[in-house]
Amino acid sequence: MVNRTEMIFEVSMQTFLIESIGIIAGTLGVMAWLPQLREVWIEGLHEGISLPTFWLVSTALVLWLIYGILIGSISIIAANVAALVCILSLIVGVTRLRRENQID
Numbered sequence: 050m051v052n053r054t055e056m057i058f059e060v061s062m063q064t065f066l067i068e069s070i071g072i073i074a075g076t077l078g079v080m081a082w083l084p085q086l087r088e089v090w091i092e093g094l095h096e097g098i099s100l101p102t103f104w105l106v107s108t109a110l111v112l113w114l115i116y117g118i119l120i121g122s123i124s125i126i127a128a129n130v131a132a133l134v135c136i137l138s139l140i141v142g143v144t145r146l147r148r149e150n151q152i153d
Contacts, residue, residue: 068124075128082135089142098143107136 088094110133117125 068122071122071124071128075124075131078128079131079135082132082139085139086135086142089139089146093146095143095146098139100140100143103136103140103143107133107140110136 085098089098110129113125114129114133117123117129
């Protein structure tokens with residue numbers, strides 16, 4: 050028979066492992082945006098980037114963030130905040146570059 054302390058430890062360990070998987074997945078997801086950020090902010094390239102698509106992705110990330118807050122998942126919250134920062138940074142960068150190109 051399992052005592053209460055062992056059950057709490059087992060649940061805590063399961064939660065830790067689940068959140069760890071979420072943190073790894075979130076980190077990989079954010080890393081996927083790094084080449085795009087480099088192209089926009091360092092190389093000044095913005096061709097082929099669809100701002101409506103980025104706004105749609107941003108909306109989805111906000112909804113995932115709300116979901117993460119509601120269920121209390123640190124990994125979902127952290128991953129979506131980081132991804133939102135990347136996406137919003139890309140939107141700002143692309144908008145800035147396109148405005149500069151219109152002036153030239």
